[in-house]
Amino acid sequence: MSSEDASLIGFSKHDHEACVADALKAAETRCANEGLRFTPVRRKVLDLLLTEHRALGAYAILDMLRDAGFGSQPPVAYRALDFLVEHQFVHKIERLNAFVACAHPGKTHSPAFMICRLCDAVAEAQSVPSKGALGAAARAAGFQIEKTVVEAEGICPDCLDKVDA
Amino acid sequence: MSSEDASLIGFSKHDHEACVADALKAAETRCANEGLRFTPVRRKVLDLLLTEHRALGAYAILDMLRDAGFGSQPPVAYRALDFLVEHQFVHKIERLNAFVACAHPGKTHSPAFMICRLCDAVAEAQSVPSKGALGAAARAAGFQIEKTVVEAEGICPDCLDKVDA
């Protein structure tokens, strides 16, 4: 990985075709290992999200599925997304009601996102639910955390440059 | 504050009528000080959220507004909520597409929520965006955080007790 990519598939460029192909291959392998069915619709949705490399709404995905010859009704997209989200190939960005391909697939993790309000770019980082203020509050209250939504909205480095200029 | 309330208006009981009255009074005062218009609809929506003391969807709020003699179209609720959220009298829970009265009003803050998936109770804690993994990732990436969404889903102490029993 070049130094340009240091921010983890976040706000930077990279060899995208290879990146997509690798990620699809990895998903395929993991599904085979875990007995999950990586069906054509599911694969296509993941492909779309990897290729677009940004957050897409379910209906934008649905349009692309229709163009690709799949069913054109909402459940087609939502069911594929449910599967991909459940197995963390894809994450839902609650703030945007949209979906992004996971940037760190292959293991269970707690994603944290940075969302640019100017260009809608989304970068994924990792959080550690048990740490920090929330972890402490949960421990103090006796609350048992199962999953976390951590999303920061702001301005990405690229847009900051443009604004400054 | 009694020890019973130690979890910060979270998962515990308290004198609710006084709590609501105090919060409304405080909002009124702050609006007066800051030149904000604490109109009847806005007041009513805050009152409802304080009284219910849980997350309510916009349409649940709208129903109550209708019953109270206010307009019955969605924008009535959404506009009041926009105002209350903008000034942090109320927070939006992205995970639930719902709204809760702020538990720590009066100053700018970054809320963090614990949401019980069994009883839908919501408790508010504080987060510090610049700290933790997300803050570090943002600094590393050159991302400028403006606001954060931090929501933990899991099981609240009350429901844990019931499950254990």
Place this chain on the structure above:
DNA sequence: AACCTCTATGTGATTTTATAACATTGAGAG
């Protein structure tokens, strides 16, 4: 008071997001 202006409210229509319900298909187990 009369007027102006700007914000807030009311209302109807529409868009966007998501789910329910049920029929059909197709892969893998036996």
Place this chain on the structure above:
DNA sequence: CTCTCAATGTTATAAAATCACATAGAGGTT
């Protein structure tokens, strides 16, 4: 081969949010 169950397709509807435009009302100016 056929049984079964998961996945897909389709129709319909629900839930959440916004747009566009008309009306009303508060606060300031003359």
